[in-house]
Amino acid sequence: MLYLDEDEYFSMTANVTSSGYQSVILSGYLVQRRSDGTYVAPLIPQLFYGWDGTQLSSWRQNIGATGSQVILSRSGGYPKVPREELFWRKVSDFEHVKAGEKVVAMPTLQVPSWILPVGVLLVSAVLIYWLWKK
Numbered sequence: 001m002l003y004l005d006e007d008e009y010f011s012m013t014a015n016v017t018s019s020g021y022q023s024v025i026l027s028g029y030l031v032q033r034r035s036d037g038t039y040v041a042p043l044i045p046q047l048f049y050g051w052d053g054t055q056l057s058s059w060r061q062n063i064g065a066t067g068s069q070v071i072l073s074r075s076g077g078y079p080k081v082p083r084e085e086l087f088w089r090k091v092s093d094f095e096h097v098k099a100g101e102k103v104v105a106m107p108t109l110q111v112p113s114w115i116l117p118v119g120v121l122l123v124s125a126v127l128i129y130w131l132w133k134k
Helices: 115-133
Strands: 002-005 010-016 020-023 028-034 037-042 060-063 067-074
Touching: 060 067
Parallel strands: 002 028
Antiparallel strands: 010 067, 020 060, 028 037
16 A cells, blocks of 8 residues: 655656556555645546656556656656545544555554453353263
């Protein structure tokens, strides 16, 4: 999963073995920091330039050369997409998003220390009862 800061530079290079139509789909989020918190929006093709340097309209592009090629790129927040065209959601206080990283922290459930021994005893009792009934 890719997390790109909205103003981050990004490029993806690939070794193209044959020219023609190719689909390269990125999975991830664009990260925007606002005064009221951090927001993320799913990556869409319009946020990237394609092989020929034009803004993508879909993940499919006609790559016209072979060899090492930059097939996707962003330059300092460009190309831009109007904020209202992206599906932004506020990141909760439990999620910590850094550009280029996954969500690294989620809330944890704390279980009392007596739960495990009691559970083991209950499972053991059921097993003994089941074996005794046979």
